[in-house]
Amino acid sequence: MAVVKTKEFTKEDIWLADVAKALSHPARIRILKILTDMESCMVGNLVDKLPLAQATVSQHLKELKRVGLIEGEIDGPKICYCVNNKNLAKAKAALDKMFTKIGCC
Amino acid sequence: MAVVKTKEFTKEDIWLADVAKALSHPARIRILKILTDMESCMVGNLVDKLPLAQATVSQHLKELKRVGLIEGEIDGPKICYCVNNKNLAKAKAALDKMFTKIGCC
DNA sequence: TTAATCTATCGTATATTTACGATGAACGAT
DNA sequence: ATCGTTCATCGTAAATATACGATAGATTAA
Numbered sequence: 499m500a501v502v503k504t505k506e507f508t509k510e511d512i513w514l515a516d517v518a519k520a521l522s523h524p525a526r527i528r529i530l531k532i533l534t535d536m537e538s539c540m541v542g543n544l545v546d547k548l549p550l551a552q553a554t555v556s557q558h559l560k561e562l563k564r565v566g567l568i569e570g571e572i573d574g575p576k577i578c579y580c581v582n583n584k585n586l587a588k589a590k591a592a593l594d595k596m597f598t599k600i601g602c603c
Numbered sequence: 604m605a606v607v608k609t610k611e612f613t614k615e616d617i618w619l620a621d622v623a624k625a626l627s628h629p630a631r632i633r634i635l636k637i638l639t640d641m642e643s644c645m646v647g648n649l650v651d652k653l654p655l656a657q658a659t660v661s662q663h664l665k666e667l668k669r670v671g672l673i674e675g676e677i678d679g680p681k682i683c684y685c686v687n688n689k690n691l692a693k694a695k696a697a698l699d700k701m702f703t704k705i706g707c708c
Numbered sequence: 709t710t711a712a713t714c715t716a717t718c719g720t721a722t723a724t725t726t727a728c729g730a731t732g733a734a735c736g737a738t
Numbered sequence: 739a740t741c742g743t744t745c746a747t748c749g750t751a752a753a754t755a756t757a758c759g760a761t762a763g764a765t766t767a768a
Contacts, residue, residue: 500726500753506654507629511636518626523756524612527620527701534704541715549611551758556716558756575714575765590702596636597695605723605756628726646745659727661746666725680735680744 514596517589520565525550525558530581533568539578619701622694625670630655630663635686638673644683 507515521527525548532538532547545555559579562568566585571578612620626632630653637643637652650660664684667673671690676683 500724500755501728501751502628502726502753503630503654507633511629511632515627515629515632518623518632521623522620522627523607523624524616524620525608525756527616527623528612531616531701534701542713545715549608550756552715553717553759554757560716561755570715572764575712577715586702590699593698594695596632596639597691605725605754606721606758607723607756630726647743650745655726656728657745658729658747662726665746675745677734680742682745 510592514589514592517565517567517592520561520567523558523561525555526562529555529558529562530567533579533581534586539580540573540576541579542576544579615697619694619697622670622672622697625666625672628663628666630660631667634660634663634667635672638684638686639691644685645678645681646684647681649684 521530528548529544532544538544538547541552541555541559544559545552548555550558559568559570563570566582567589568579569582571580626635633653634649637649643649643652646657646660646664649664650657653660655663664673664675668675671687672694673684674687676685
């Protein structure tokens with residue numbers, strides 16, 4: 499991003515943009531789809547399903563976690579990730595609200 | 604972004620991520636809201652409503668136009684921007700589809 | 709305890725984003 | 739034809755994002 503004039507916008511707009519940013523990479527879209535499909539939760543399984551190194555997948559998970567779209571739960575030596583349905587619903591509602599209005603021209 | 608392994612993902616995921624990227628800045632969220640509220644379409648009016656220089660607003664408009672969420676129509680010396688309802692609906696549907704599934708854990 | 713496994717984080721190279729002033733191109737009006 | 743207005747584009751500086759290998763920390767198994 500770089501030098502975003504964050505303070506000049508509303509909290510709602512900043513939050514919505516932040517959620518969108520978390521969704522702005524194909525790997526993170528894929529991760530969310532895998533998790534919502536419940537195929538699997540373990541990081542190792544996600545790494546197997548993605549064309550990226552483990553370190554990179556971990557970075558993407560961190561970004562999704564940052565905005566609260568997913569959560570990680572320690573399960574022995576592994577970590578189980580899952581979507582946060584509450585925040586997912588919140589994001590969906592906010593996007594819906596913006597998308598359902600009618601434009602001009 | 605930098606070095607995105609674009610070829611490794613599905614077109615659907617890449618497109619969805621691209622739309623999300625277009626929404627990933629508060630200024631662009633604000634622009635979309637203004638346009639969907641139909642308050643105005645002219646670039647000059649958008650510049651007045653945003654805490655950014657004209658050149659910067661123009662850049663944000665370009666990004667929204669790139670993914671087809673808005674369109675510009677020449678109106679004499681001015682340009683009228685408006686949302687593209689068809690593409691907006693398409694984006695909404697794709698996001699809805701992803702958001703409405705149920706997670707694990 | 710030691711070894712093996714799993715995941716996060718560090719360090720780093722490269723690319724992209726954001727912001728702005730300055731400039732250019734197109735148009736209407738004089 | 740010239741001027742003023744409107745908007746896009748260029749050039750550039752600073753900040754972020756992406757990717758990866760290497761390493762650290764935590765846990766289970768032996």
